[in-house]
Amino acid sequence: MHAEEAFRKSEATLRLMVEQIPAIVWTTDTELRFTSCTGAGLTRLNLQPDQIVGMSLHDYYATQDEDFPGIASHRRACQGESVNFELEWCGHVFQSHAEPLRDAHGAVIGVVGVALDVTERKRAEEDLRRLNQTLEQQVDQRTKTLEAITTELRRSVQHSRLIVDMANEAFIGMDANGRIVDWNPAAEATFGWTRNEALGRALDQMIIPVRHRKTFHEGVREFFQTGESTLLNTRVEFSALHRDGQEFPVEMSATHILLGDEHSFNVFLHDIRERRESEQALRDSEALYSSLVEHLPVNILRKDLQGRFTFANRAFCELLDKPLEEIQGKTDMDFYPEELASKYQADDRRIIESGETFDDIERHKKGRKTLYVHVLKTPVHDAEGNIVGTQAIFWDVTDKQLAEEKMKRYSTELERSNRELEYFTTIVSHDLHAPLRAVGSYCELLEREYASKLDATAQEYLYFARQSVDRMHALIEDLRSVARVTTSGKPLKPVDCQEVLEAVLTNLTAEIEQSGAEVTHDVLPIVMADSTQLMQLLQNLVGNAIKYCKDGSPVIHVSADRDNGRWQIGVRDNGIGICTEDQKRIFEIFQRGHADEDEYSGTGVGLAVCKKIAERHGGRIWVESEPGQGSTFRFTVRGAK
Known part of the structure; x- marks a missing residue:
């Protein structure tokens, strides 16, 4: 009789635990037909036990593939193996475990399985390995302890243990005196105490900070006095205590179990440090966003799918001369002339239907004055990517327009x-x-x-x-x-300076051979230029370098250097040089830099043309020189992307 009573109590406890834990527990026979199925996890698949019991795994998974994990694992379990497997099914990822189900004589009569939905959070492989190892040890220990109990009790205990030990959340069993009677591996990882260290100790002394213990005791006392407690059957957030003395936030869900006249409590605790950090980061982000939006010198607003204002920044409120509270819930029809409001609403509908961005400059009349407004409207999406409204940003661009x-x-x-x-x-x-x-x-x-x-x-x-x-x-x-520099210029496009220089040297072949000039160059870049004008510019500079060499043969080098995102092209010679006072004047029309102009032919126009070409290309030109020391003419030009 005592054994039967113990069996009933254990079965009730285990069944309650199974029904409360978000998992699925099932058994099959050796033909792989479901013989039982239970657990709160069934609701996530919109299933009832009677829809599954009697069905074969092949029919349930709609496959005859023996290598399919859900089938292969059960075959192995029927052969006496304990099998862990992960399965994606019906949009969920399940971490599952299958065990051989044995009769009192040890013969395999089917399979017992448990599956936890780990879609949102999967444990790392190493954690899972340790969990399985702990599970096997505890299953062995439970099996030895309960050898005298009936086969049905042993099966129920195995179901319960699997669920508790594989749970990602810390599970603590507590008796009516507040003593710990169960402590799963997740609790060990969460609080730092091993199972053996925790069993038999007072729960409040283990995990509840001193300042919260009074509230805990009052909640327990309230339950025993009234049968109700604010700590039961709800989710409560509070600070828990780690073994090292550090406090951290947890979310607790506790339920009461009554077997005969014995009271006990199942407590699930979830470490929410990451969630709190994420929430704080979100609050910080929202505060930053709000600060930016409120102080931007543009108008920003949001509407829902019905065109009702849900948000407006300070600039928009000032534009309408109304507080936010008087804008929210209203539509364009409440603030604008009907024709203009209808236009805005049509724009919003087009954005919602197409999901595209609206970017335009609108023209409005304000009395006799014409205003131009740059409008940027975009769809607003929720976390699942669904369009839930529109957002508009607009600002006055009259002066710019x-x-x-x-x-x-x-x-x-x-x-x-x-x-x-x-x-x-x-x-x-x-x-x-x-x-x-x-x-x-x-x-x-x-x-x-x-x-x-x-x-x-x-x-x-x-x-x-x-x-x-x-x-x-x-x-x-x-x-x-x-x-012609300004009247006949061509659009700027990518031009290879090296090819242009080669053409220049070809044009100056006679002068180079006659003077014995030596012309060298760096690797020259590709720039944005009018190729004809760039050739004219380089030909003027190289031609001058050949012309203005008094003694010996001209030695000329064309260089290229980066200059704040642009290219600086240089033409260096060993000629007669230019005095400092002439270095700016020579770029003006009809100005030459040498007193003895009869010795060197020219009109004084060439460098003026070079200056106009450089300026048309958005650059500048200058010379670095000393009399008798040669000259380096440099100009800048934008590089091609």
Whole structure:
């Protein structure tokens, strides 16, 4: 009789524990048909025990594959193995364990299994290994202790032990006197006490800080007086005590068990340090977000799917001249003219339906004044990615828009002016070249028809006249080159400087051979440039380096260096050099840097063209030089991405 009473109590205790723990416990026969199934975990699969009992594993898993983990593990268990396996099923991940189910004689009559839903949190493999090892030791110990009890009791105890020991949450069993009667491996890991150290000791002395012990005792006393307690059948958060004296937050869920006249309590505790840290991080993030949003000089608002305002920052509240409380729950129709409000609502519906971002500059009239507003609207998603509303950010860009429109007008006017300048320079060039050609022709005629009648002085005058004509022709073409920098420039695009330099050297082949010049260069970059103008710039600089070398052969080096995200191209020579006071003047039109201009030909336009080209490319040009020490001309240009 005592054994039967003990059996009933144990069975009731175990059944209550099984039904409260979020797990699934089942048994099968050797044909792999379910003979029982229970546990609160069934609700996560929307299943009832009577839907499963009698069904084969093959039908349940809808497969005949013997290697499928859910089937292979049971086959192994039928052969006497204890099997741990992980299974993904119905959108959940289960950590499962299968044991051979034996009769009183030790013969395998089926399989007993337990599965915990570890979708949200999986234990590490090493922790699982230690859990299984502890489980096996405790199962062996339980088996030896309960050998005299009936087969049904032994099966129930095994079910219970598996569930408790495999639980990720700390489980503590407590009797009516507050003494610990059970302590699972998760409790060992959570609180630092081994099972043997914990059993028999007062729960409050083990895990409850001194300042909370009075509340704990009052809760227990309240239960025994009234049958109810604020600590039971609910989730309670409090600070727990680790063996090392450190406190940490836990979430507790406790239930009462009454077997006969014996009271006991099952307590599950979950370490929520990570959750608290995440919550604090979220609060900090929200505070930072709120601070940023409230102080940004733009209007920010949010609406739900029905177009009702759920949030507005300070700038938007000031725009409407209303506090947030009077804006929340209202719609655009409450604040704007009907036509404008309808437009906003149509925009919101389009964003919600398409999930796309709306980015536009809207034009509004305010009295006689035209306002431009940059509007950026985006869908708002919840944690699952569902669209739950819209968010709008808008700000006044009237000044910017008017400036851009003014810039467009200036650009159009500049293009027109450039066309007129091109036309003008073409006409002027033609009109100037014509009389010069006539003068040149008469000079040739005089030289050919009257050379014998001209004395040395007249011959010299005639020579000077021809030289002046040639120089005027060159000057006219140079002036056209200056104009063409702005009127005939091509769009900037990636250009290989090395290829441009090779073309320049080809163009200057005669000058290089005649002077014996030596030209070297670094590895040159790819830059954003007008290739024709870049060639003109480099050809002017290299040509000058060849021209202005008084003694010996020219030695020229073209370099390339990084300069704050741009490229600095340099042309270094061993020429006559330039004095400091001339180094800025030489880039102005018709200015030359050498007193003896007759010794070196030129119009004083070439470096002015170089300056205009460098400036058109968004860069600058300068020279580093000392008289007699050579010169280095440098210009900057944007690199190609």
